[in-house]
Amino acid sequence: MNQGNRILVVDDEERIRRLLRMYLEKEGYAIEEAEDGETALRLAQQEEFDLIVLDLMLPGIDGMEVCARLRQTKATPILMLTAKGEEVNRVQGFEVGADDYVVKPFSPREVIFRIKAILRRSSATAFLSKELNTSNNIVFPHLVIEHDAHRVTAGGQEVNLTPKEYELLHYLASSPDKVFSREDLLKDVWNYDFFGDLRTVDTHVKRLREKLNRVSSEAASMITTVWGVGYKLEVAK
Amino acid sequence: MNQGNRILVVDDEERIRRLLRMYLEKEGYAIEEAEDGETALRLAQQEEFDLIVLDLMLPGIDGMEVCARLRQTKATPILMLTAKGEEVNRVQGFEVGADDYVVKPFSPREVIFRIKAILRRSSATAFLSKELNTSNNIVFPHLVIEHDAHRVTAGGQEVNLTPKEYELLHYLASSPDKVFSREDLLKDVWNYDFFGDLRTVDTHVKRLREKLNRVSSEAASMITTVWGVGYKLEVAK
DNA sequence: AGGGGTCTTCAAGCATGAATCAAGGTAACC
DNA sequence: GGTTACCTTGATTCATGCTTGAAGACCCCT
Numbered sequence: 419m420n421q422g423n424r425i426l427v428v429d430d431e432e433r434i435r436r437l438l439r440m441y442l443e444k445e446g447y448a449i450e451e452a453e454d455g456e457t458a459l460r461l462a463q464q465e466e467f468d469l470i471v472l473d474l475m476l477p478g479i480d481g482m483e484v485c486a487r488l489r490q491t492k493a494t495p496i497l498m499l500t501a502k503g504e505e506v507n508r509v510q511g512f513e514v515g516a517d518d519y520v521v522k523p524f525s526p527r528e529v530i531f532r533i534k535a536i537l538r539r540s541s542a543t544a545f546l547s548k549e550l551n552t553s554n555n556i557v558f559p560h561l562v563i564e565h566d567a568h569r570v571t572a573g574g575q576e577v578n579l580t581p582k583e584y585e586l587l588h589y590l591a592s593s594p595d596k597v598f599s600r601e602d603l604l605k606d607v608w609n610y611d612f613f614g615d616l617r618t619v620d621t622h623v624k625r626l627r628e629k630l631n632r633v634s635s636e637a638a639s640m641i642t643t644v645w646g647v648g649y650k651l652e653v654a655k
Numbered sequence: 656m657n658q659g660n661r662i663l664v665v666d667d668e669e670r671i672r673r674l675l676r677m678y679l680e681k682e683g684y685a686i687e688e689a690e691d692g693e694t695a696l697r698l699a700q701q702e703e704f705d706l707i708v709l710d711l712m713l714p715g716i717d718g719m720e721v722c723a724r725l726r727q728t729k730a731t732p733i734l735m736l737t738a739k740g741e742e743v744n745r746v747q748g749f750e751v752g753a754d755d756y757v758v759k760p761f762s763p764r765e766v767i768f769r770i771k772a773i774l775r776r777s778s779a780t781a782f783l784s785k786e787l788n789t790s791n792n793i794v795f796p797h798l799v800i801e802h803d804a805h806r807v808t809a810g811g812q813e814v815n816l817t818p819k820e821y822e823l824l825h826y827l828a829s830s831p832d833k834v835f836s837r838e839d840l841l842k843d844v845w846n847y848d849f850f851g852d853l854r855t856v857d858t859h860v861k862r863l864r865e866k867l868n869r870v871s872s873e874a875a876s877m878i879t880t881v882w883g884v885g886y887k888l889e890v891a892k
Numbered sequence: 893a894g895g896g897g898t899c900t901t902c903a904a905g906c907a908t909g910a911a912t913c914a915a916g917g918t919a920a921c922c
Numbered sequence: 923g924g925t926t927a928c929c930t931t932g933a934t935t936c937a938t939g940c941t942t943g944a945a946g947a948c949c950c951c952t
Contacts (some may be wrong), residue, residue: 448918489673516924516930517677534767539681564829564832566832566833567833567834567887568834568835568881568884568887569832580882580883580899580909580910580911581882581883581884581910581911581938582910582911583910614911614912614914615912615914617913617914617929618911618912618913618914620928620929621911621912621913621929621930621931622911622912622933623929624930624931626927643927643928643929645921645928646921646926646927701917703952727927817899817900818899818900819899819900851900851901851902851905852901852902854901854902854903854939855900855901855902857939857940857941858900858901858902858940858941858942859900859901860940861940861941873952874920880938880939880940882909882910882938883909883910883939885936
């Protein structure tokens with residue numbers, strides 16, 4: 419868990435702000451919101467944040483501008499949100515000092531990963547600590563997930579997963595033993611603007627189990643159904 | 656990882672300084688900035704840096720001059736930045752004591768490689784233990800990349816690559832097994848002022864595979880597509 | 893400077909692989 | 923044994939990657 423890093427979320431769409439607040443608070447961050455550039459700048463000046471999530475498209479002062487002005491006085495890390503197809507000059511974004519950017523529509527999961535990555539980096543440079551803990555690997559008795567290599571190994575053998583299958587497994591694996599409802603999974607693993615059938619989750623679970631089972635029945639049986647509730651990845655007892 | 660080497664960045668353009676700071680801090684270096692020759696000289700005299708990145712074109716005392724004066728008292732390694740089209744005599748630069756030079760617009764990646772190479776060289780003389788690691792060669796079962804010679808050998812036979820093809824391959828090879836998205840690749844391998852189509856990456860990958868394949872299908876098949884994510888250079892298992 | 897060749901980029905169409913959803917079957921609970 | 927939730931399957935739709943060609947930038951050589 420995080421020790422309550424403070425994050426400022428800047429977006430003109432309320433549902434986006436609410437969405438991010440929800441997810442980030444779940445992760446233990448303290449959230450503040452701003453719906454335009456002026457407010458964002460004011461808040462950022464008078465309070466200390468550990469990170470700012472900044473939409474590019476804002477009424478009044480746009481994100482690029484906010485970013486540039488902010489950089490004159492503060493070094494707060496900035497994560498940019500850009501809409502797909504928006505004629506964004508990415509380089510401009512970086513020049514202006516954004517640390518990373520995410521394209522909408524994003525999956526909540528992705529945003530959280532990027533935020534964690536940025537915060538890890540910035541605290542790493544502060545303490546000159548080695549990036550030992552940075553490895554994104556998740557290791558269970560019969561299941562290894564190497565995130566950088568995007569590789570899953572079950573019972574010592576590599577398993578080929580499709581993107582969704584991989585994301586689903588990775589999501590379950592990052593909170594082992596926790597049960598997620600189908601709604602949870604759809605909300606977190608899929609894009610925020612996807613409203614699909616709950617049964618879609620079933621299908622992916624099925625194929626995930628199938629692929630794991632071809633290689634290691636132990637790994638496959640880690641994905642357990644909690645009747646009337648949802649799914650979880652169960653770590654052997 | 657680097658143990659926080661200290662680097663002084665000297666350039667009159669703020670966006671260049673910021674850009675370099677961003678990338679270098681990500682690599683774990685501690686950055687200080689100067690925007691003119693006078694400041695640079697003052698800072699370089701009163702503090703100890705492990706390396707100085709120095710723009711040739713500066714208001715007041717120019718880079719060449721700074722370099723020459725610095726060399727009278729310090730042996731700090733210097734990496735020169737020169738603008739394209741600037742009729743720079745490279746030899747002049749070396750005479751004056753620069754250790755290496757990079758032409759603008761540079762790709763962030765290139766600068767980082769040069770910096771690491773210089774630091775490795777200079778620390779190699781201090782610690783003989785590192786001597787072994789000094790070569791910039793990357794060696795895989797069917798693929799050898801000799802960076803100093805800018806030469807690629809696949810299956811024992813030399814392959815002729817264009818600059819971009821080479822850089823792409825080298826970048827992938829320096830983090831084997833790690834998956835890079837097309838965005839990542841554009842960001843790191845292309846120049847800092849390039850804003851292009853993601854599909855451009857595909858084209859280069861295609862031709863890279865083609866050239867490697869003419870000589871060694873094993874080498875070609877090391878460049879693997881991770882569906883929905885990006886590309887990686889996969890080391891045989 | 894001018895011309896030829898190379899490298900890079902980008903667009904368009906095609907090929908392939910993955911995600912979705914509906915419908916019927918099956919297992920768990922009471 | 924009935925009811926509810928879950929699993930399975932396959933067709934359809936959708937997303938992504940690959941290939942090709944052509945245009946333009948760039949470089950080198952004369």
